[in-house]
Amino acid sequence: MTCRLFFLIILLGHAVVGSGITSSDKDFSSEIRFIQHLQSRGHYHEALFLLENLQTDDPSRSDTINYLKGWMLYSQKDLEASAFFLEQVRRESPFFDKSNFFAAYNYAYLGNTPISLDLLAGFESHSGNAVLAMANFQKAGIALLDRRFEDFELHAESFNREFAFMAAEERKLGEYYSRLESRRYPSPALAGIMSAAVPGLGRIYAGKTAEGIAGFLYVGAMVLTTWDFYNRLGPRNGFFISSAAITGVFYIGNILGSATAARRTNIEFNYEMDQRILLDMHVPLRRLFP
Amino acid sequence: MKWINVFCLICMFLCAGSFHSSVVAAEKDDFEYAENLFQDGNFFEAAIAFERIFFLSGDSQVRIKANLRRAEALKQQGKFREARMDLQRSVHLRNFPDEHFMVLYQMAFCDYMLGNYTRVISGLRQLEHFYPERSNAEKVWLLYALAHIMNSEYEQARAFTDSLIAIQLVDENIAEELKRESQRIFSTENLPVVKSENRAANLSTFLPGVGHMYAGYPGKGILNASSQVIALGLAGIMAYHQLYISGFVIGLGMFQSFYFGGIRQATFLAAQRNLKETANWKEQARSFVIEVYEL
Numbered sequence: 001m002t003c004r005l006f007f008l009i010i011l012l013g014h015a016v017v018g019s020g021i022t023s024s025d026k027d028f029s030s031e032i033r034f035i036q037h038l039q040s041r042g043h044y045h046e047a048l049f050l051l052e053n054l055q056t057d058d059p060s061r062s063d064t065i066n067y068l069k070g071w072m073l074y075s076q077k078d079l080e081a082s083a084f085f086l087e088q089v090r091r092e093s094p095f096f097d098k099s100n101f102f103a104a105y106n107y108a109y110l111g112n113t114p115i116s117l118d119l120l121a122g123f124e125s126h127s128g129n130a131v132l133a134m135a136n137f138q139k140a141g142i143a144l145l146d147r148r149f150e151d152f153e154l155h156a157e158s159f160n161r162e163f164a165f166m167a168a169e170e171r172k173l174g175e176y177y178s179r180l181e182s183r184r185y186p187s188p189a190l191a192g193i194m195s196a197a198v199p200g201l202g203r204i205y206a207g208k209t210a211e212g213i214a215g216f217l218y219v220g221a222m223v224l225t226t227w228d229f230y231n232r233l234g235p236r237n238g239f240f241i242s243s244a245a246i247t248g249v250f251y252i253g254n255i256l257g258s259a260t261a262a263r264r265t266n267i268e269f270n271y272e273m274d275q276r277i278l279l280d281m282h283v284p285l286r287r288l289f290p
Numbered sequence: 291m292k293w294i295n296v297f298c299l300i301c302m303f304l305c306a307g308s309f310h311s312s313v314v315a316a317e318k319d320d321f322e323y324a325e326n327l328f329q330d331g332n333f334f335e336a337a338i339a340f341e342r343i344f345f346l347s348g349d350s351q352v353r354i355k356a357n358l359r360r361a362e363a364l365k366q367q368g369k370f371r372e373a374r375m376d377l378q379r380s381v382h383l384r385n386f387p388d389e390h391f392m393v394l395y396q397m398a399f400c401d402y403m404l405g406n407y408t409r410v411i412s413g414l415r416q417l418e419h420f421y422p423e424r425s426n427a428e429k430v431w432l433l434y435a436l437a438h439i440m441n442s443e444y445e446q447a448r449a450f451t452d453s454l455i456a457i458q459l460v461d462e463n464i465a466e467e468l469k470r471e472s473q474r475i476f477s478t479e480n481l482p483v484v485k486s487e488n489r490a491a492n493l494s495t496f497l498p499g500v501g502h503m504y505a506g507y508p509g510k511g512i513l514n515a516s517s518q519v520i521a522l523g524l525a526g527i528m529a530y531h532q533l534y535i536s537g538f539v540i541g542l543g544m545f546q547s548f549y550f551g552g553i554r555q556a557t558f559l560a561a562q563r564n565l566k567e568t569a570n571w572k573e574q575a576r577s578f579v580i581e582v583y584e585l
Contacts, residue, residue, distance in 0.1 A: 037345050038338075043372070046338050221539045228535035243536075 028054070028061055035068060044072045063093035070099060079106040087119065097123075097131055098289040104138060105285060109278055113142045130163055134288055137166055140173055141281035144180065145274055152177055166284035176277055185266045188259040195258035199251065202258025206265045215254050222247040317343060317352055324356075328363055337363035341376075354380045354389040361396050365403075374400035384420070391421050398433055402440075410437035428457060432583045439575045442568065448476035451579050458585050468582055475575050482567040490560035494553045501556030506563050514552040521545035 031054060038047040051069050056062055070086030073079075083106035089099035104119040116138075123135040140155035156174060161167040186206045195202030200216030203209075226247045229240035324339035340360035344353050357380045364373035377400070380393045398413035414434055418425040431454040438447035455468045474480060485505050494501030499515030502508070525541020528534075 034342060034345055038341065041376070043341075046334070046341070049334070050338065221543070225536045225539045228533055232531070232533055239536075 028056070032064060032068070039068070039072055039075075044076050048072055059090060060093065063089045063095060067093070067095035067099050070102070074102060074106065079109055082106050083110070091122070097126075097128075101134065101138065101285055101289065105281060108138075108142050108145060108281065113146050116142050130165075130288065133158070133163055134166065134284065137170065137173075137284065138281055141277055144173060144176055144277050147180065149177065149181055165287035169280040169284050172280045173277065176273060176280075180273060183269065185269075186262040188262040191262035192255045192259040195255045199254050200258075202255070203261045206258065206262040208261045208265065211257075211261060215257065219247070219250055219254050222250055317347055317349070320346075321352075321356070324359065328359070328366075333363045333366040337367070344379075350383055351386050351389065354383050354386055354393065358389060358392055358396065361400075365396075365400070370400040370403040374404070387421065391417065391424055394420065395430065395433075402433060402437060405440075407437040407441040411441070426453075426457060428454060428583055431457065432579060435579045436576060439572055439579065442572075444476055444481055447575065448472065451476070451575075451582065454579065454582050458582060460585050464585070471578060475578055480571070482564070482571040484564050484568070485560045487557045487560045487564075490556040491553050494556035498549065498552055501553065502559055505556055505560040507559050510555070510559065514548060514555065517548040518545055518552065521548055 031050070035047045035050050038044075038050070048069060051065055051072075054061075054065055056065065066085045066088045070082045070084075070089070073082035073085065083103045086099040086103035086106070089095050093099070100119055100122055104116040107113070107116040107119065120135050120138055120142075123131055126132055126135070136155050136158050140152050140159070143149075143151035143155060152173075156170075156177070159170040159174070161170060191202035191206045193202070194205050195215070198216070199219035200212035200214070203212035203215055205212075222243070226240065226243040229237060229243050233240055320339065320343050324336050324343065327333075327336035327339055337360050340356045340363060343356035344360065347353050347356065357376060361373040361377050364370075364376065374397055377393050377397045380389070381397070383393075384390050394413060394417040398410045398417065401407075401409040401413055410433060414425075414430060414437070417430065424430075431450050435447055435450035435454055438444075438450060451472050452469065455465060455472060458465070458468075460468070490501040490505045492501070493504050494514075498518050499511035499513075502511030502514060521541055521544035523541075525537045525545060528537030528541055
């Protein structure tokens with residue numbers, strides 16, 4: 001009996017194989033497996049090419065394709081294109097949570113935080129506690145990126161270190177908040193005035209000590225040279241006039257440079273903080289969705 | 291009942307055979323399809339098609355063959371790093387000597403194209419160890435010679451070039467001529483003279499401009515030394531006119547710039563010259579070795 005049953009199964013299997021499966025009719029899931037194999041080997045370009053050739057009217061298959069495209073583009077650091085495909089994954093898809101979180105993160109990284117917040121709002125009716133906590137965490141991170149401290153405080157109230165995958169990052173966001181809130185940004189105007197009084201002092205005030213000392217030395221040396229020419233050769237002498245003109249240009253340049261240094265310090269600080277916030281928003285995401 | 295069972299078993303046996311042959315036929319078709327893509331110059335899609343065979347096949351020999359052809363398609367696209375990475379998947383399959391030999395050789399070739407010459411040599415030694423009877427092939431000697439040339443290992447490069455000449459089936463007169471040319475290229479007089487960057491820097495520290503001359507740029511050396519003399523002269527003239535501060539700032543300021551700049555320039559010029567000389571010689575030697583191989 002068993003023998004005949006096997007015979008029937010094999011006969012059926014043979015009929016299927018014998019019917020001739022062409023490459024275009026290949027089973028969707030086996031094609032996806034092959035694409036994932038290429039992805040795992042880092043051949044993103046080839047995998048994306050195959051995904052592009054996979055045409056389907058089935059929405060659930062479209063979700064899989066969009067998710068894979070988005071994820072591969074994300075791996076290639078093409079965040080804008082990645083966000084575009086991840087955003088298209090429907091709520092019904094098992095890939096929705098991961099896709100939506102990473103689309104939101106990509107937009108946040110690209111500086112488009114309003115879209116990130118819109119995407120994260122999609123989790124409000126979600127039933128999973130971990131997902132809700134993650135959405136709140138991401139919103140807190142975005143509030144810090146936008147320097148909306150009140151909103152951050154609101155979201156931070158829900159930080160309870162309950163989930164191990166983001167407990168450390170919750171603490172770190174709190175630290176960044178403290179640093180950002182207590183930060184006193186050097187004023188470019190004040191830096192300029194300080195350098196007008198003592199060349200290089202404005203740069204030291206802006207936190208660029210080495211640049212300030214160098215500025216003081218070269219402007220100081222030029223002033224001394226000009227004074228030397230004035231003292232020995234008189235005010236009408238060509239050497240004095242040329243030296244005074246050059247020194248004047250460098251003196252004014254130093255004032256402008258000090259104002260720029262203050263602006264640069266502020267930009268560098270904000271950039272560093274943004275990078276840290278983005279990193280700490282990213283790490284728990286990868287832990288929750290490996 | 292018994293006969294029905296026997297009949298079923300016979301049918302199963304025949305079906306299994308037929309199924310296996312249909313799988314083999316499908317693999318053959320896939321190979322043909324991939325090869326056609328390759329022949330049409332569509333290397334990108336050919337690489338995917340070969341990878342698909344590698345992924346789907348349960349036959350180790352088919353997989354290693356597909357992997358080799360994929361590497362070929364990747365090489366045609368200039369993706370040597372990817373080709374090497376993929377070839378590594380088949381490096382353990384020693385039960386297919388022909389294919390395994392090619393895997394090792396292609397890996398060494400990719401290493402050469404990636405500029406990792408030390409790894410080429412170690413790869414070829416591994417190949418020699420596994421296949422001593424096959425390792426005296428022209429292409430192996432060629433790769434050895436090229437890798438040693440690029441690694442500036444002149445003695446070894448010469449030995450492998452001579453071995454390559456010896457195994458080439460050419461006329462005795464041509465072989466003699468080639469040996470003479472090899473002797474000329476690898477002779478001590480023809481080898482690039484490498485100038486020491488430290489020596490150039492030390493010379494310019496104590497004798498301004500001499501480091502430049504040592505590096506082979508006498509004009510630049512004279513210019514640098516003159517600039518330093520003029521700067522010092524300017525400082526002296528200013529001091530003579532009691533312009534002590536201006537003399538110090540302008541004269542000595544210029545002098546220190548020319549002095550320290552001269553030391554850095556001498557080092558840079560020595561390195562530049564070494565690079566130029568070595569590149570010229572390597573190009574000459576490489577062209578010769580390839581010419582011998584193509585005979």
